[in-house]
Structure formats: C-alpha cells, structure tokens
Amino acid sequence: MEDKVVSTAAEAVADIPDGASVAVAGFGISHRFPSTLLEALQDQGARDLTVYCNGLGSQGAPTAQLLAENEQISMLVASFSSRPGPPTLAEEQILAGTLEFEVVPQGILVERMRAGGAGIPAFYTEVGAGTKVAEGKEVRHFGGRPHILEHGITTDFAILRGYRADRFGNVQFRGGSRNFNDSFAKAARTAIIEVEEILEVGELKPEEIHLPGVFIARVVRTTTTVDVSSLPQRSARSADSHREYGGKPALSRAEIGRRAAALLEDRSIINLGAGLPNQVVNYLNGRDVVLHAENGMLNYGGFADIERADPDFHDAGGNFIDVLPGVSFFDSVTSFEIARGKRLDAVILGAYQVGSNGDLANWMHPGRPGGGIGGAMDLAVGAKSVIVTMEHVDSKGRPKLVQECDYPITASECTSVVVTDLALLRRSEHGRFVLEEVAAGFTAEEILELTAMEVDVAEDLGVMQEAW
Known part of the structure; x- marks a missing residue:
C-alpha cells in the first residue's frame, strides 16, 4: 500500500510547474484555506497559473490571495473576484489586464468539477440562463425553459484542506469545512491535502472516511496556525441602523x-x-x-x-x-x-x-x-x-x-x-x-x-x- 505522506509542504508542491492549472479549496474570505500549501506554493514561485476557487479570500491573510499578491496567477476562474471593501491586488490586476477572470456560479463550479472528475464532458443547466454567464454558450430548451451548456473541468493539481488523513490518503473532514474539497480532489490529476492529524492506516473508521484515498496523491501536516479570533469577518452595519425619509424613520x-x-x-x-x-x-x-x-x-x-x-x-x-x-x-x-x-x-x-x-x-x-x-x-x-x-x-x-x-x-x-x-x-x-x-x-x-x-x-x- 502506497504511503502518500510527504514530510513538508515545500516537497508537496515542488513539481507544480509554470502554466499549471490548480484548484484551491477554502471558503468565503477566510475559512479553512490550505494555508500551509499556499505559503509553500508562494515560496516555490510557479508562474502563469490558472487558479480555480470559490474566491481568493481575504488580503493580508494566508489565503489564495498570496498567489495574487506574488503575481503568480494569469487566469482566475471563481465565484468571486470582488467583495465589499477596498479593492484587492487581484482586482487591480484584473482592471490592468494582467489577470484574466471568468466568473462561474458557485454551484456550477463544483458541478463542473464533479463532472470533470467523473468523466462527464458537459451538461445543461438552467442556472445562468439569460445572464452574462450565458454569453457565448450553447442554449437548449428543456421543459420549455432555456438551459446553457457547461463543460466539465479537470485540473493539473488541487490543494486542499482536511481534518485528518491516514497514510493511504483517506480523508476525514469536520463540520462545514468539507465544501469544495471533494469535487476539487476528484477533478485533479494530482490532489494534495494538508490535515491537522496524520493517522496510521486503519485508525480511521470506515464510516469516518469522507474522501477515499484513491483521489489523493499527497498528504502533508498543517503547520500554519490561524487564530479564530483573528480571522477577518465580513463587515456589517449595525442591526439597529436605519435610514430616514422625509425626516421619518x-x-x-x-x-x-x-x-x-x-x-x-x-x-x-x-x-x-x-x-x-x-x-x-x-x-x-x-x-x-x-x-x-x-x-x-x-x-x-x-x-x-x-x-x-x-x-x-x-x-x-x-x-x-x-x-x-x-x-x-x-x-x-x-x-x-x-x-x-x-x-x-x-x-x-x-x-x-x-x-x-x-x-x-x-x-x-x-x-x-x-x-x-x-x-x-x-x-x-x-x-x-x-x-x-x-x-x-x-x-x-x-x-x-x-x-x-x-x-x-x-x-x-x-x-x-x-x-x-x-x-x-x-x-x-x-x-x-x-x-x-x-x-x-x-x-x-x-x-x-x-x-x-x-x-x-x-x-x-x-x-x-x-x-x-
């Protein structure tokens, strides 16, 4: 049985070449990004990357923004390129034309990854029909409603984050942090995951395995510690705030x-x-x-x-x-x-x-x-x-x-x-x-x-x- 554990994150990402396509897990602006692997990839310096993700996350935190800050991304395929708040370096690069961007609805992004990993080349969906994301795509009608053709996605690499894994690459996730990891792993030729704990084969009960090791190529221990209280959160106006119209609340x-x-x-x-x-x-x-x-x-x-x-x-x-x-x-x-x-x-x-x-x-x-x-x-x-x-x-x-x-x-x-x-x-x-x-x-x-x-x-x- 192959031992998929590698000793360092630097070793895990060493062979990601210039021009590679990389799916990066992580949710929202700060939650459970594969920070150890991202820092290693930033240090490794591969350029001209095509990055697939929900969004790059918060600037100034160990998120996928690290790759944008280091100007390693030439193409971004994501559900978010901008969020409320000051523009990020990635947004500035998009405006400058040095970073190409394709926006994809979040559910369609994971479905395209799932399809690519399952050997399904394309599928039709009602999501996005009649909107800007449908521009240039084939349209067919089912049940009297328009559906657009979306293509499955496969990538060269995926960098992921889990809770625990064994040496065979079987992975356990925790809580709401599973999100994109499954579909991104299945779509990748080489999926690399960092976890908090590495176990011997057999220590994970079968029902605790959420992602079988057949989808994982390398496992590395997480070394980047993120304090929950320091995680950037969405800014929100006070619940009690209200406007006045004509002097009336x-x-x-x-x-x-x-x-x-x-x-x-x-x-x-x-x-x-x-x-x-x-x-x-x-x-x-x-x-x-x-x-x-x-x-x-x-x-x-x-x-x-x-x-x-x-x-x-x-x-x-x-x-x-x-x-x-x-x-x-x-x-x-x-x-x-x-x-x-x-x-x-x-x-x-x-x-x-x-x-x-x-x-x-x-x-x-x-x-x-x-x-x-x-x-x-x-x-x-x-x-x-x-x-x-x-x-x-x-x-x-x-x-x-x-x-x-x-x-x-x-x-x-x-x-x-x-x-x-x-x-x-x-x-x-x-x-x-x-x-x-x-x-x-x-x-x-x-x-x-x-x-x-x-x-x-x-x-x-x-x-x-x-x-x-």
Missing part, C-alpha cells in the same frame, strides 16, 4: 429581518444570503424552520460569540454559528443538489435592483471588476420562493425597485416577495408587484414616489410593524 435592518422571518412557514427549509438576509436568524428561535448553507450544512442555529466560535462551524456568509440537534454536514455538490433540486422552500437574498417582472440583480456592481455571484444564481433558480430584503433606495437615493434592471441580472422573473425598509411587495400571479404593506408613518403615495416600477396597491393596505 424607516425600518431598521433588524426589523427588515423580523418582517421577512414572519413570512416563513413552519416546517420549511430556508437558505439565507450574506449580509442583510442574515438578520432573519435572530427571529427563528423556537420556530420549526431548518436553515441550509451552501458550504454544506443543514439545521444550524444562531450566531456564536467569538469566545465559543468553532472554525469549522460557520454559515455561507462566514458567520460563526451554533449547531442544533440533527445537524448534518456534507460537501458543496450535495448542498447545491438540495438547492437546484427544489428542496428549498425559500431563499432570502439581498439585491442591488429588482425589476418589475421579478428579475433579480445582486452580483455585479458597476465600477468593480468581475463580480461576486456566489451561490445566488443556483439558489434563485432552485428555490420554490425567492424573498429579497433590501433598503428601498441605494446610497445615492436611487430607487432599487425599477421597471427594468440595468445591473446585470442574477436570474430572470424569480422574485416572489420584496421586503424593504419602507414596504412589502408581493408579485401576483399576473406578474405585477402589489404593494401590500408600508412602514408605520408612511403612505402608499410616499412609497410610490421612491419606486421606479409600476405597482398595484392592495385595497387593504397593511402596516409592516403590525405583521410580526
């Missing part, structure tokens, strides 16, 4: 979340987008509502304080969370099977704009290179109901409810309900939005003045604060 961010939470039915399975939609978590205590996360988790709870944060227990937005009895963990392929397989009752997402026909735009902001799709395209297509939470106007006072989106859309005609800091609107069976509720102290006329789409007004107009 609108709903706070927390209250938007509270109103959206009240829309959810008991015994439903829900996915929450990052940012404002996460406010919904605070109003689900005691509710029979199951939360799903794209990184591979079902049935998690509220946010965990940093003092009791576990690096493997986090949601798709990077927030540390508690887990509930009956929680399950799985890889991102399974997670998006749940999403695209119509097993989510609702998804709650933020948005830059919502069009009068239900079009959703939330992944690309003018002025930033590329964009950040994440799992939004998969979720918007797969969920039975799409609820959007957002402020009624943007930071410059421009309406976000528009007749037609001029931002690139995430999915067409998908939005069911919109909850803003001023109003609740529901899309009727006739395709038009109906203003059903307004924030206390505001009139329908005031809301319509701040709305750039044609809407109907319900005869029995309600007050948002009276609905929770």
